[in-house]
Amino acid sequence: MKxxxxxxxxxxxxxxxxxxxAVFDLGDDGIAVVLDADATDPLAAxxxxxxxxxxxxxxxxxxS
Amino acid sequence: xxAPLADLVRVEDTSFYDDRQFDVYNRMRTEAxxxxxxxxxxxxxxRMDDVRYISxxxxxxxxxxxxxxxxxxxxxxxxxxxxxxxxxPDGELVITKDPPRQRALRALMSGNLTPRYLLGFQDxxxxxxxxxxxxxxxxxxxxxxxxxAAQLPLYVAAALMGVFEVDIPRMKSWVAALEDLTKVTSxxxxxxxxxxxxxxxxxxxxxxxxxxxxxxxxxxxxxxxSSLDGSPAPDAIVLAHVATLMSNGGTTRLLLSxxxxxxxxxxxxxxxxxxxxxxxxGVIEECLRLMPPARGFVRTATADVKLAGVPVRAGQRxxxxxxxxxxxxxxxxxxxxFEPGRRQAYGHASFGFGTHFCLGAGLAxxxxxxxxxxxISRYRSIRLAGTPTRYEHVQLNGWAxxxxxxxx
Numbered sequence: 064m065k066x067x068x069x070x071x072x073x074x075x076x077x078x079x080x081x082x083x084x085a086v087f088d089l090g091d092d093g094i095a096v097v098l099d100a101d102a103t104d105p106l107a108a109x110x111x112x113x114x115x116x117x118x119x120x121x122x123x124x125x126x127s
Numbered sequence: 128x129x130a131p132l133a134d135l136v137r138v139e140d141t142s143f144y145d146d147r148q149f150d151v152y153n154r155m156r157t158e159a160x161x162x163x164x165x166x167x168x169x170x171x172x173x174r175m176d177d178v179r180y181i182s183x184x185x186x187x188x189x190x191x192x193x194x195x196x197x198x199x200x201x202x203x204x205x206x207x208x209x210x211x212x213x214x215x216p217d218g219e220l221v222i223t224k225d226p227p228r229q230r231a232l233r234a235l236m237s238g239n240l241t242p243r244y245l246l247g248f249q250d251x252x253x254x255x256x257x258x259x260x261x262x263x264x265x266x267x268x269x270x271x272x273x274x275x276a277a278q279l280p281l282y283v284a285a286a287l288m289g290v291f292e293v294d295i296p297r298m299k300s301w302v303a304a305l306e307d308l309t310k311v312t313s314x315x316x317x318x319x320x321x322x323x324x325x326x327x328x329x330x331x332x333x334x335x336x337x338x339x340x341x342x343x344x345x346x347x348x349x350x351x352x353s354s355l356d357g358s359p360a361p362d363a364i365v366l367a368h369v370a371t372l373m374s375n376g377g378t379t380r381l382l383l384s385x386x387x388x389x390x391x392x393x394x395x396x397x398x399x400x401x402x403x404x405x406x407x408x409g410v411i412e413e414c415l416r417l418m419p420p421a422r423g424f425v426r427t428a429t430a431d432v433k434l435a436g437v438p439v440r441a442g443q444r445x446x447x448x449x450x451x452x453x454x455x456x457x458x459x460x461x462x463x464x465f466e467p468g469r470r471q472a473y474g475h476a477s478f479g480f481g482t483h484f485c486l487g488a489g490l491a492x493x494x495x496x497x498x499x500x501x502x503i504s505r506y507r508s509i510r511l512a513g514t515p516t517r518y519e520h521v522q523l524n525g526w527a528x529x530x531x532x533x534x535x
Contacts, residue, residue: 071230072482074233074237074481074482074484075237075240075241075242075489076478076484076488076489077242077489078473080242081408081473082473089241089242089243091241091243092238092241093237093238093240093241093242093243093244112470112471115471115474116471116472116473116474118473118478118479118480118481118484119183119480119481119482119484120183120480120481
């Protein structure tokens with residue numbers, strides 16, 4: 064899979080970091096960054112939940 | 128014989144918001160998911176998908192022409208000008224703007240509310256929680272709202288703003304004034320909270336001068352050092368946003384007291400959290416989902432659009448009902464039951480979605496976590512010591528009083 068963050072959409076809710084802390088973190092500016100762009104299960108499943116819950120729909124995941 | 132929806136949907140009446148509201152939402156979601164509420168010419172949205180769609184399409188649904196039902200009621204009464212009088216002439220507010228301007232103002236605010244920035248206040252926050260519980264924890268009944276839930280956000284706001292705790296009683300009256308401004312429906316009722324709001328602005332102007340002379344490690348100083356459009360942020364904008372930060376005191380009070388009420392009703396949760404403090408996060412989210420501190424916000428359609436198959440004309444309003452979206456069975460299984468740690472726990476609407484997502488969400492969660500971590504480390508249970516009273520407010524949701532006792 065390929066995980067990306069749209070920095071213009073991200074509102075710094077930190078949901079992704081809470082849901083999948085091994086995959087996402089927040090930078091100094093409070094905007095999310097991807098730690099593990101090609102996560103595999105079970106991290107991939109958590110990343111998908113973060114994608115669904117992201118309040119600004121800033122996460123996109125391309126399944127390979 | 129079931130009553131027609133028009134007889135049941137009384138969203139401007141505070142008595143509508145008791146436990147019976149949820150049956151009405153269930154009917155609205157299936158019978159009329161974009162329900163036209165004629166008295167204010169506003170469409171009420173009860174499905175999560177519609178709330179998400181509206182929130183994440185600010186180009187189609189604007190924040191600039193009213194956010195609360197009472198503002199629409201005031202506009203109907205021709206009293207909008209009276210309302211406007213209390214706003215600073217150049218005090219653009221992030222929540223009343225649309226992108227791209229909204230993004231610039233949001234960046235000004237959010238830089239001072241990042242999790243990393245807030246972490247610097249964690250020790251102070253933990254200290255406030257200990258102090259407040261020291262004062263109430265002798266086993267005697269007390270009002271959780273007045274003694275704890277209302278106090279903590281004010282102490283936190285004072286620490287963040289770098290103002291003295293001696294100002295807290297006045298800050299309390301200003302938070303109440305800000306809440307009243309989202310409640311009044313006539314120009315006459317606006318006068319008294321409006322005067323208190325003016326008082327708040329005078330106080331903040333003085334603080335701005337103080338911080339300009341002697342900057343500290345606080346949010347007002349950071350705002351003053353921030354730039355907007357390449358120059359220092361204008362005072363009117365800083366002032367408007369610091370006032371917004373203080374209004375967080377109101378919604379966080381509602382969250383904290385709703386949490387206490389929920390834990391009083393679910394004593395098993397106290398034991399579970401004590402055994403695994405990590406569970407507290409899920410309890411906070413579930414409380415936010417079941418009892419959203421803000422019941423909803425208005426948007427204005429910028430062009431003709433269809434919502435749930437219903438045509439909405441440009442200029443017409445929509446109102447997103449968060450308590451309804453949060454119990455949409457299409458999104459949450461057994462939506463009325465309290466199930467901390469459920470799947471998609473963060474999928475609730477209570478902080479909004481998209482570009483206007485609540486700037487204070489991280490702060491509110493941090494306060495809830497700190498307070499209940501400390502409380503649960505000291506006490507086995509919270510018990511009701513009387514009948515709680517609901518806060519009488521159309522837009523805001525929670526307890527006005529919550530008499531409790533704490534037990535070791």
